[in-house]
Amino acid sequence: MINHPTLYSFPTSEKLSESLASTIITAQDAALKRHNTFRIAVSGGSLPQYLSSPHLTQNPSLKLDKWEVFYADERCVPNSDPESNNKAFEDKFLNLLSADSPRPTVHKLNEDYLHEDNDPSKPLRAVEDIPTQDISDDYEQQLVRVFAAKDSVKLPIFDLLLLGCGPDGHTCSLFPGHELLREDVAWVAPIEDSPKPPPKRITLTMPVVTHALRIVFVAAGAGKQGILKQIFDKEEEGLPCVLVNKGAGEKVAWFCDEAATGGVEYPVKSSL
Numbered sequence: 001m002i003n004h005p006t007l008y009s010f011p012t013s014e015k016l017s018e019s020l021a022s023t024i025i026t027a028q029d030a031a032l033k034r035h036n037t038f039r040i041a042v043s044g045g046s047l048p049q050y051l052s053s054p055h056l057t058q059n060p061s062l063k064l065d066k067w068e069v070f071y072a073d074e075r076c077v078p079n080s081d082p083e084s085n086n087k088a089f090e091d092k093f094l095n096l097l098s099a100d101s102p103r104p105t106v107h108k109l110n111e112d113y114l115h116e117d118n119d120p121s122k123p124l125r126a127v128e129d130i131p132t133q134d135i136s137d138d139y140e141q142q143l144v145r146v147f148a149a150k151d152s153v154k155l156p157i158f159d160l161l162l163l164g165c166g167p168d169g170h171t172c173s174l175f176p177g178h179e180l181l182r183e184d185v186a187w188v189a190p191i192e193d194s195p196k197p198p199p200k201r202i203t204l205t206m207p208v209v210t211h212a213l214r215i216v217f218v219a220a221g222a223g224k225q226g227i228l229k230q231i232f233d234k235e236e237e238g239l240p241c242v243l244v245n246k247g248a249g250e251k252v253a254w255f256c257d258e259a260a261t262g263g264v265e266y267p268v269k270s271s272l
């Protein structure tokens with residue numbers, strides 16, 4: 001099948017993690033050859049746990065000093081909050097690196113905006129007062145600084161996106177039927193009414209997602225079986241994950257396990 005995403009169904013989560021590690025290293029090496037830096041965006045949810053395996057954290061080929069890490073989406077909470085995608089990435093990846101390993105550059109949500117008067121010495125704002133547009137604009141500027149000025153490139157091109165897929169077919173903080181799916185100007189956008197808590201978040205927009213050079217979804221466990229059938233067999237229109245599959249085609253690979261792909265008719269591969 002040409003121009004279609006590849007669906008991997010690995011026999012174990014160990015195999016999934018190992019394959020993910022090797023895919024990340026391959027993308028890193030290609031990016032370093034191209035522009036001597038590796039621009040990657042990482043999701044939250046269940047994804048970071050697949051980064052914790054020694055296949056990745058202890059991989060001798062890692063060149064972390066060349067990594068620019070962004071979050072595919074982030075919840076508008078402090079960066080150390082248990083709900084923060086940054087906290088999950090720290091716990092499941094950064095904190096598991098060897099003590100002498102270089103650290104990547106990680107682009108975090110600017111926490112100042114979470115405080116009254118944007119002053120970190122003041123108390124946290126009430127949720128209804130969190131200025132999501134300001135937080136989103138600030139994060140977009142972080143992308144602009146790494147990818148070049150917005151007026152000189154129409155869209156940033158990530159070397160690799162690591163995405164999750166919610167049981168409702170959302171990815172990043174792009175939810176089914178949400179008006180944000182039609183955003184075609186901003187690189188990063190705020191959402192005030194996320195159906196999944198917490199309600200206030202920022203997210204990469206769909207054009208930025210589909211523009212990436214390589215997109216890897218990770219969806220594992222029986223809880224993902226129903227949505228994978230909807231995505232691959234029914235190609236249900238309007239599901240954000242279907243929009244990514246259609247918009248990015250063969251640049252997309254899905255890393256799943258057998259529990260998740262059980263009953264899916266779309267052809268699967270069991271190894272890289």
Ligand SMILES: O=C1O[C@H](COP(=O)(O)O)[C@@H](O)[C@H](O)[C@H]1O
Binds near residue numbers: 085
């Ligand atoms: O809320 C979020 O959910 C999605 C999917 O999470 P999962 O636990 O079902 O894998 C995640 O990709 C996103 O980053 C996160 O903010």
